[in-house]
Amino acid sequence: MNGIEIVSTGYAKIEKTLDNQQLEQMVETSNEWIVSRTGILKRHLSDKSSAFLAIEAAKKATQNQDLSQLALIIVATMTPENNTPSNACLVQKALGLNHQSMMCFDINVACSGYVYALKVAQSLLEENQYGLVIGSEQLSSIVDYQDRNTCILFGDGAAATLIKKSQKLFFSYLDSDGNEEVLFSKRNDYLKMKGQDVFKFAIKAIPLSIDHVLNQAKMTLNDIDYVICHQANERIIKHVYKKYQCSSEKFYMNLQEYGNTSAASIPLALAKMNEQGLLQKGMKIILVGFGGGLTWGAILMEW
């Protein structure tokens, strides 16, 4: 099959955290309220740009790897360091890969960025070629820490996946509906969202996406080892696994520790799962993105 394989993963370590107790001092909220409505205990905040974080993640993912066949670097981000150069070009430079021929570019699909980027990479890569697909966000640069509806949700993060073209399973479904009311952020303004509308959108978009790729693969959720959703909110993910009458273990979650890191959340989950030894060769996983645009979609692949 015309698929891809994830060879290695890496993520940026961000020391500084913002926990619910600290948020209680900043806006009118409480730890209990945040935990019950979102499942989030803390977020990581970076003083450094999303390009800096992408570079750190990329260096970790590419440690001891042969990069001679690397043909592309894609960074999914809605908080790039620059208008130009792209984060991807800065990663290329930092890895010492200038003068090796490759495509480097950023894509913006908000929280669906990683699944979109993975599909774009899969379609661009030719036999024997490798790609680096990164999700990286400094969301703290567009979060209003006086707005209790959003500042409790978002965190900074970056994770990278080194992929190669392979014959493994690969099914994808990516979709979008233009909408500037539910979730939006002007270029020089804060992120704003209508929480209930996002919730309603998400609990529709996730099962729709999962069902699409399962149908393509002629599989059921029983054939899948892990579903890794964009880590927006525990209530969204709980709603989905209950709908499928499926065990919570199948739906990986680390949003407790990181909050919503937008395009970084899925590769960050993959990198953490990989570090924890949860992913074994041959396992079947589904990645599900959803977010601003509105955009959503899923990829069913083999680890």
Next chain:
Amino acid sequence: MNGIEIVSTGYAKIEKTLDNQQLEQMVETSNEWIVSRTGILKRHLSDKSSAFLAIEAAKKATQNQDLSQLALIIVATMTPENNTPSNACLVQKALGLNHQSMMCFDINVACSGYVYALKVAQSLLEENQYGLVIGSEQLSSIVDYQDRNTCILFGDGAAATLIKKSQKLFFSYLDSDGNEEVLFSKRNDYLKMKGQDVFKFAIKAIPLSIDHVLNQAKMTLNDIDYVICHQANERIIKHVYKKYQCSSEKFYMNLQEYGNTSAASIPLALAKMNEQGLLQKGMKIILVGFGGGLTWGAILMEW
């Protein structure tokens, strides 16, 4: 061949212009200096966002076209209206195409954005599918009109191309070298450039790109009807056609009227050429992008 065909084109009309005489009143420069160094006579400036311009271009390119098989919208821009939603999603909404399944996303490859986006679209589209590939920039939002090195160069613009998967010729070469010194713009800051270094980069990158796709196609410049370079500077393009000992007519230029519109310049040239009846079925053209990143590349295709 696994190529694409450009079905129709459209561009945004921007009434407001800024000519060299007006610039003489704003910064220490002169019409003679600007014309001799750049070839530019005027630029168009828009009060409206790059999403607004992309929508206008998209509406014109899709007039009277069957969009039922449209599977993706890509907007190449380094001046998006929002952090989220993407310009592409706003185009989808404005065309009344919400609820039709498609991928919508923005890519940022600066002035190489259109050729990169066209390659991405070509690789994503499946048989019988259509795509909308747009370059759209409101560069006036990041140009410092007190900096005479840059404000004389850039203009706003947007153009859209409706493409479909086809068996026509398609050869591509896309490359990059991370660099944040020659041409750069922090997210909330003006565009800055070292003009001489950009010139040196461009006169190397353009022939390199042209030669790459000609070699792939086993053709020479004699087989090509038009070379459409990113419209950065007349001196750059002149240098290239002189190097090839080639007539100036083969290298289309409209930078006199528009200045450098970054990702919009190549589709804008295509749309104007199309309007002028210069492009005939079966003609072979080469599109050449180069710019911030640094990024560059070419596509050889059949009209």
